[in-house]
Amino acid sequence: MTATSAPANTPDTAPGPAPGAAAARRTAVLAPLTGLAVVLLTAVLGVLAQAPPAARGTDAPAGEFSAARAAGYLTGIARAPHPVGSTEHTRVREYLVRTARELGAEVTVQSGEAVQPEMGSPFASATVHNVVARLPGRDGPAAPGGALLLVAHYDSVPTGPGAADNGAAVASLLETLRALKASGGVRHDVVVLFSDGEELGALGAELFVREHGLDAFGAVLNWEARGSGGPLMMFETGEGNLPLVDAFAGANPRPVANSLAYEVYRRLPNDSDFTVFRREGVAGLNSAFIDGFHDYHARSDTVARLDRDSMQHHGDTMLAMVRSLDGAGPDRMRGDNGVYFDLFARVLVRYPVVWALPLAGITLAALAGLLAWGMRRSVLRPGRVLGAAGTVCGALVAAGAVVHGLWTLTLALAPGLAALPLAEPYDGGWFVA
Structure with missing residues (x-):
């Protein structure tokens, strides 16, 4: 008779979780959540980038820009449409002359015939009246080629009072003159051109260049609007732009700029006063806010519709740019061409264009x-x-x-x-x- 032994107890050999399975499950959960968090963060930063700095009231220090004070000038400018040749246009010009003189500027009115058929305006010629305000510097005029020219046109279209286009820039320049004077003035003369006839094809800019030339100026800073709000965006430059882009980055609390924007803009049928200056080869920047497009050239372009925060952004940048470039000399206003772009209106990345390839x-x-x-x-x-x-x-x-x-x-x-x-x-x- 054959004996059989009882089966020995054997450990449970059922397969367990594969190595790394838990980590894979965690990754499967965390990856989409991380992606979603990145998307939400990017969206929030994008929204914040569209918000200009908050407007400051009349209690802001005398040497700083205040949108509330600038709005006081604006109400004297944008009461009604003031196209070239109108009675209201004359009133605005006289207001600018009187106010700029009260702010300590030496003011002249340049009048003459101007013709500018290249811009496609149906009214390519007119008699225009530029208001030229010079804020004397402590050390007198800058060396040849080192002066700073700030430009904003004061005429409006017939269809609207022009509070944003371009009363906001004109009023901001007046407030900038006041802040500069209140803080001790400037080292070298600063020239402000309140140009006329821009809406007819940059006629005032053409007259100024023809009669005065640009040899005295190291840079031209033009200020515009194509809407009633939003952040100030620098969208066009002259040649040798990198030093001015550096100055813009340092002066602007929320720099919004992209060199691609100019490549798009110059292919569009758009012109401004800066077109005239750029054709002359001068270094410079052209800046504007562009949100609220349907107030542009419309009867709704009123003081009430204008975003005061946008005007604060205008003025903060104007004032800081003047202080940065005052006495800089032509070498600090022109250099290499640059590639630049902002990161959510907080940092302006820039580098020479030769680095691009x-x-x-x-x-x-x-x-x-x-x-x-x-x-x-x-x-x-x-x-x-x-x-x-x-x-x-x-x-x-x-x-x-x-x-x-x-x-x-x-x-x-x-x-x-x-x-x-x-x-x-x-x-x-x-x-x-």
Whole structure:
């Protein structure tokens, strides 16, 4: 008879969780949450970037810019439309002459005929009257080529009182003159040109350049508006812009600028007084706020509609730029051309344009290296990478097609929208999907 032994007890060998499974689950949860947090943070920073600094009241220190004080000048300017040749236009000019003199400036009125057919205006010639205000410096005029010229046009279109375009800049320049005088003045003469006839094709700027020339000036700073609010954006420069971009970054509490904007702007059928100065080869910057577009050249361009915060941004930048460049000399106003962009209106990144190609090459090389590394480790698969890239490109094309289709449908339902300026509707937020 054969004996059999009882089966020995054996440990449970059922498979447990695979190594790293818990970490993978955590990654699966944390990755989308991290992505969502980054998107939300970016959105918040983007919204904050669109907010100009808060307007300051009349209790601001005498040597600092106050939008409330500037608004007092603005009410004397933008009471009614004041196009070239109108009675209101004469009143505004006389107000500017009187006020600038009261603020300590030496004021002259330059009158003459100007013709500017290149800008496509139906009224390419007129008699214009520039108001030229010189704030004397403690050390007298700057060396040849080192003076600073600040420009804002004081005429408006016939259809609106021009509180933003361009009363805000004119009033801000008056407040800047007052703040400079109250804080001890300037080292060298500063010239403010309240130009005339800009709305007819920069006629006043053409007259000033023709009769005075620009040899005395190291830089021209032009101030504009194409809306009733938003942050001040520097959107155009002259040649050799990097020193002035550096000054703009240091002077502006919330710098908003992008060199790509000028590449877009110069391909559009838009001109300003700065066009005349840029054609003469002078160094300079052109800045404006552009939100609230439908108040532009409209009867709603009133003092009540103007965002005081935007005027504060105008004035803070004007005043700081003058103080930064006063006595700087021409070498600090012109240099290399630069590439620049802001990070959420808090930091202005800039570098010489000659760095652009090497930086692009380094970026492409880094991307290629990252792709190669990922494929060798089987983290990235060529098919999936190409698929993701195709998805992104396809989404962009599809979004453009959908928007175009929806706008076409909107025009079919409301044909009157096609007659609006730039085919852009009022209360455009309702059309944002």
